Amino acid sequence: MKSQPTLLQKYNVPAPRYTSYPTVPLWADDMQESNWKELVRIAYQDFGEDEGVTLYIHLPYCESLCTYCGCNKRITKNHAVETPYIETIIKEWHAYLQLFGTCPKLAGIHLGGGTPTFFSPESLQQMLGYILGTSELMQHAALSFEGHPNNTTRAHLQTLFDLGFRRVSYGIQDFNLDVQKAIHRIQPFEKVKEATDIAREIGYESVNFDLIYGLPHQNIATIEDTFAKVAELRPDRIAYYSYAHLPSAFPAQKSFEQYLPKETEKRALYEKGKEILASMGYLEVGMDHFALDDDPLYQAKINKTLHRNFMGYTTSPSKILIGLGNSAISDVYYGYAQNVKGINEYKEDIQQGGLAINRGHAMTAEDIATRNLILDLICNQSAQWNYDFFEKISADNLAQLQVFQSEGLLQFDQGEIQIKDAGLPFVRNICTTFDLRMQAKQDQQFGFSKAI
Known part of the structure; x- marks a missing residue:
């Protein structure tokens, strides 16, 4: 039997993350809007009453560019963009309400981005107030959002908590200042601690930290220091992701290319991180994800009720995931559909009375x-x-x-x-x-x- 380091070297090859099957590049792209609407209706009839609907809402704006990022985003400091985008989300949700035909039950909502907390608490209240006012939350609905520690305010956390949100995920990536400067995401430990403490004070039941290994200037010492700081705050869940270097798709990544750890060094960061996580009491849920033993995500793994979709691992059993916003992906079991990526195209398509489907796949x-x-x-x-x-x-x-x-x-x-x-x-x-x-x-x- 080969050693673990030898196997890590052997199998460190490109592979899908399987947030869907078929994975997006292998979709047949055979989806017309009329076909998609019919699949939504059928799936809602089959699963909507018992399992409910899960919503992913893509909020794409950021005030500054994190150079490592592979998400679909728009960089701007102009907050006048909030209202027209929120109004478009509401109109898109209204179109799906017409397809459901009844008041839907919601199994969960996740706000992703971009930076959801780019939007003011008032804008989020407007959007979510309409969605929640036209639907019914299921008893164990899971509502979560991604927050940037630098701009997630007490008002954000309180507003979302009052609407039913109980989980927040903070994108930490790394606490080392040299790493933060290289990836253009400077967030002091004190800001992360403040955002974490306020969330817990308000009553959030789960705090997640996203960490990345393989970033520029990282080494064993920086990883150990980052995890020592994480241990002080002890989040309920940790996602420990591999940095994906794809400069042909994301040119900003070229800015730090020369400072990336070599492949053997990156594997060492992965192994060290897993070792520290185990020593801290975090248990492996699945690919990249770790949780404390009393966290619902780990309990779902033990009970074999864990599910995975475009949002990653989830405790929600819903087979209907509706994505709202530009580039958002929907999964209704019988097929997938992705909205157009451009914000202006998305708004135009929705304002014209249709959906904004750009591509999709009908399941065989x-x-x-x-x-x-x-x-x-x-x-x-x-x-x-x-x-x-x-x-x-x-x-x-x-x-x-x-x-x-x-x-x-x-x-x-x-x-x-x-x-x-x-x-x-x-x-x-x-x-x-x-x-x-x-x-x-x-x-x-x-x-x-x-x-x-």
Whole structure:
């Protein structure tokens, strides 16, 4: 059996994150707006009453550019953009209400960006007041938002808490000043502590920190110092992401290219971070995600009720995720759709009375079976599969599964596959062996980030 460092080196290759299957670059792009509306209606009839609807709302504006960022964003200090964007979100939600035909139950809301706290508390109140006033919150609805520690004020936190939000996620990335300067995201420990303390004082039940390894100027010492500061604040959840260097798509990343840790150094940062997290009492939920043992996310993993969608791991079982805002992605089980990326195009499309669908994918029966298997592996470390599906796996990928098994990462037979704890860092690699869409296009190149 090969050592863990050797395996990390071997499997540190580009692979999807599987927030969807098929992953977005492999969509068939066969979705017309009329088809999408019909799929929404069908999915709502099938799942809306029992499971409710989850909303992702994309709020794209930021006052300054974080040079590492791969999100869809618009940089501006002009806050006059808030009102027309909020009004467009409301109009888009109204269009979906017409498709549902009844007052929908909401299983969750997540505000992402961009920087959601770029928007004033009053703007967020206007938008969310309309959405919540035209729907019904389910008993255990999960409402969360992403906040920037520098501009998440007490008013933001109180307004959102009063609307039902109980979880906040702060993008920390790293506490080292040299790293922060390189990625143009300077936020002192004191600001993060203040934002965390206020959230807990108000009554937020879960605080998450996003951390990234592989950033410029990072080394073992800086990672240890960052985690020492994290330990002082002890968030309920931690996401420890690999920095994805894609300067062809995000040119600002070129500004610090020469200061990035080498591949072997980056793997060492990953291993050190996981080691420290374990010593601090954080348990691995799944890819990149860790939580304390009493956190609902970890409990969902133990109870095998964990789910994964475009927002990452979630405790919500809802099969209907509606994305509002430019570039937002929706998933209604029978298909996916993504809104146009340009803010002006998005506003024009919605104001003209339609939706703003730019691309999508209608699921086949084979797609659904594959997605269910991959989701089970990512969320539960195990999956059942039948002989018909087993027969569709290519000879090369079947051979790769046998290699994974010989390396102690998993075990499988024709009825079940089980990922061992040693295989958790390689979940993305393992899932690619079941990716029938990717197998059909293995001669093509896709811009996925590396797995480790």
